[in-house]
Amino acid sequence: MKFRRTSKRECLLGFILITVFTLTPISLQAQGATTARNRVMFYNVENLFDPFDDSLTRDEEFTPTGQRHWTWSKMEAKLNGIYKVVMAVGELDPPVIVGMCEVENGFVLHKLVHDTPLSKFEYRVVHRESPDPRGIDVALLYRPDRFQLQEKKFVPVIFPDDSTRKTREILYVRGFLGGDTLHVFVNHWPSKYGGELESENGRFAAAITLKRKVDSIRVFYPDARILIMGDLNDEPESAPVVEGLGACEKESPTCPSGLINITAILKNRGFGSYKYQGVWGIIDQIIVSQSLLSGKHRLYTSPQKAAVFESEQLLEPDKQYSGKRPYRTFIGYRYHGGFSDHLPVYIDLMEAER
Numbered sequence: 113m114k115f116r117r118t119s120k121r122e123c124l125l126g127f128i129l130i131t132v133f134t135l136t137p138i139s140l141q142a143q144g145a146t147t148a149r150n151r152v153m154f155y156n157v158e159n160l161f162d163p164f165d166d167s168l169t170r171d172e173e174f175t176p177t178g179q180r181h182w183t184w185s186k187m188e189a190k191l192n193g194i195y196k197v198v199m200a201v202g203e204l205d206p207p208v209i210v211g212m213c214e215v216e217n218g219f220v221l222h223k224l225v226h227d228t229p230l231s232k233f234e235y236r237v238v239h240r241e242s243p244d245p246r247g248i249d250v251a252l253l254y255r256p257d258r259f260q261l262q263e264k265k266f267v268p269v270i271f272p273d274d275s276t277r278k279t280r281e282i283l284y285v286r287g288f289l290g291g292d293t294l295h296v297f298v299n300h301w302p303s304k305y306g307g308e309l310e311s312e313n314g315r316f317a318a319a320i321t322l323k324r325k326v327d328s329i330r331v332f333y334p335d336a337r338i339l340i341m342g343d344l345n346d347e348p349e350s351a352p353v354v355e356g357l358g359a360c361e362k363e364s365p366t367c368p369s370g371l372i373n374i375t376a377i378l379k380n381r382g383f384g385s386y387k388y389q390g391v392w393g394i395i396d397q398i399i400v401s402q403s404l405l406s407g408k409h410r411l412y413t414s415p416q417k418a419a420v421f422e423s424e425q426l427l428e429p430d431k432q433y434s435g436k437r438p439y440r441t442f443i444g445y446r447y448h449g450g451f452s453d454h455l456p457v458y459i460d461l462m463e464a465e466r
Contacts, residue, residue, distance in 0.1 A: 148463040150258060150290055150411075153201050153421075154211040154298070154341040154396055156454035157194055158441050159248070160224075161216040163187055169247030171216065179445050190441060191220065193451045195228035201421050201456050206233050208289065210253040211341045213280070213300035217241065221251055238264050238285055243278035250283045250298045250342070260288040267325055269302075271317045279314065282322055290463035292337060292411035295329055297322060299342025301352070315346055319356025326371070337411055338401035339461075340371070343454065345395055348376035359399050363415060370402045374459060377415040385420050385455045390433030394420070396457045410464050418459040426451050 161174035163182050174182040199206055215221060218239050225235040238261070239251040254261065263286040271277040283298040299322065302314030322340065329336050340359075346352055353359050358369030361376040375397040384392025404413050428450065430437040439450030 148290070148465075149205065150209075150461040150463070151202055151205065151207040151458055152209040152211070152296075152339060152341070152398075152461060153198070153207045153456050153458035154213075154343075154398065155194070155197065155201075155456040156213050156300075156343045156396060156452060157190075157215065158452035158454065159214050159216075160190060160194065160212075160220050161187065162219050166217075166247055170245055171247050173445075174216070180442065180447065186447065187220070189449070191224050191228055194224060195230050197421075197423075197426065197451055197456060198230060200423060200425070201458055206230070206255070207458065208255050208258040209296065210235075211283075211296070211298040212251045212253070213298070213343050214248045215239070215251045216247055216249070221253070225253060236261070238283065240266055240281075242266070242280045243268070244280045245278060248280065248300075250280055250300050252283055252285055252296070252298050254285075254287070258289065259294075262286045262288060262293075267321060269318045269321045271314065273313065277314075279318070282318070282325070284325060290411045290461065292409055293333075294411060294461070295336050295338045297325070297338075297340045297342070299340065299344060301342070301344045301346065303345045312352060315344065315350075315352035316356045318344075319352040323357050323369070326369075330370075335403045335409075336401060337404050337409060338371070339404065339459075340397075340399040341457070342397065343395055344397050347393055347395060348373045348379055348397060353397070357399070363405060365402065367402060371399050372402055372405060372415075374398045374400055374415050374418045375457065378418060378420060378457075383420040383422075385457055386453065387430070387433075387437045390430070394457075396420075396454055398457055398459050400459070404461070407464075411461050412464060413459055413461050417462070418457070421456040421458060426455055 163175055163184050165175050173179040176183050221237045221239055233255055235253040236256050242249040265284040267282040269279050279302050280300045285296045301318040304311050359371045359373040360367035361373055363372050375394050379394045385394045385396040426439055427436040428439040438453050438455055440448055440453035441450055
């Protein structure tokens with residue numbers, strides 16, 4: 113986690129956060145001004161479940177009688193918190209695209225976009241039930257007034273050593289944004305459960321699946337503007353990210369894959385999105401094609417336009433180690449009432465005047 117002197121911009125952002133976190137639904141009608149900045153965020157929302165038992169998945173712990181004693185009121189509190197985070201990340205202009213993971217189903221997403229003040233912005237949902245045994249999925253929300261959806265696909269991750277193994281699909285979306293075509297991927301790669309090295313082949317499988325899809329796009333669109341985001345359950349310098357996907361750790365026109373890991377640059381600047389055993393890491397990643405950084409197209413960005421959203425409202429004192437940690441919903445199986453065990457990451461895509 114990076115700590116630094118508070119700037120004037122951060123003071124303004126703090127005021128916005130306080131306002132958003134205390135706003136009534138009516139006062140949100142004043143927001144939503146359209147600008148040339150298109151903010152894209154990713155957020156691991158930490159187990160956004162409904163309280164009902166789905167007989168097709170292992171979700172029993174997220175029921176009123178399950179280990180987590182998950183109830184309707186806790187779900188509503190969780191949804192209310194996520195809406196506030198989305199609004200706060202957007203400052204005065206809510207994100208145009210929101211990637212999410214650890215979402216159980218379309219029901220909770222429907223409630224998020226229709227039964228909270230996010231309804232003012234008419235977000236649309238891209239989602240389907242994945243084959244993940246726990247029933248957690250990836251999803252994408254978008255504002256149709258700014259992003260015109262053209263195509264969506266759910267790409268299954270293939271495990272070469274075990275064809276029966278199932279995990280979250282990779283969500284692919286193509287759409288029109290800011291006068292340009294944007295290709296977006298939302299990921300949630302297999303975790304390190306069972307050990308980092310023992311589980312690494314699962315993340316390699318996800319990385320290779322993603323790389324094949326990216327390469328297939330470039331066959332027809334060599335200069336495609338591509339944005340990859342997600343919880344990769346690995347650091348930017350890990351073998352699955354560097355060797356499997358081919359993402360370069362710094363901006364370079366000679367990067368063989370043409371994929372620049374913006375999050376590696378953020379990590380070098382001291383940012384973190386997830387704290388494990390007292391150490392901050394950044395497994396929630398944003399990777400973009402070199403074409404988005406070249407400045408030659410209508411839609412463009414730069415590493416300086418990306419950040420981890422470090423709002424004080426999303427943090428709490430770390431009593432076991434030091435400093436602060438994400439204010440999470442659960443600590444083990446004990447309900448803690450916070451937002452998530454991850455911090456959101458975001459990047460601004462700018463529209464060039466031509």
